[in-house]
Amino acid sequence: MINSSDSSKSLDSLNPKVERLIDANINRLKEGLRVVEDICRYIHNDRNITSKIKELRHKLQAMYSTDRLKYRDVIWEIYKKKSTKKANYQEKIIESVVMS
Numbered sequence: 001m002i003n004s005s006d007s008s009k010s011l012d013s014l015n016p017k018v019e020r021l022i023d024a025n026i027n028r029l030k031e032g033l034r035v036v037e038d039i040c041r042y043i044h045n046d047r048n049i050t051s052k053i054k055e056l057r058h059k060l061q062a063m064y065s066t067d068r069l070k071y072r073d074v075i076w077e078i079y080k081k082k083s084t085k086k087a088n089y090q091e092k093i094i095e096s097v098v099m100s
Contacts, residue, residue, distance in 0.1 A: 030057055
């Protein structure tokens, strides 16, 4: 059970693991909306629904806090594939952008 002091926590005080989980799932939600948007657009040719889904996706993006990017663990992600030289270089670039 969550007590009242837990529910009053601000975004800044959340556990980094929770922030990482939120970040990953917001990205999944945006990707899922994009898939549904594409289905409505390309398969059903429904401009109205496509437009509404696109608007919803953009509203979600506007609410997204880019502060969560600092919680991404691109170097130690457990499901990443073995890195090649190019992938290592790309990871270093991503890390430097995220950390700056």
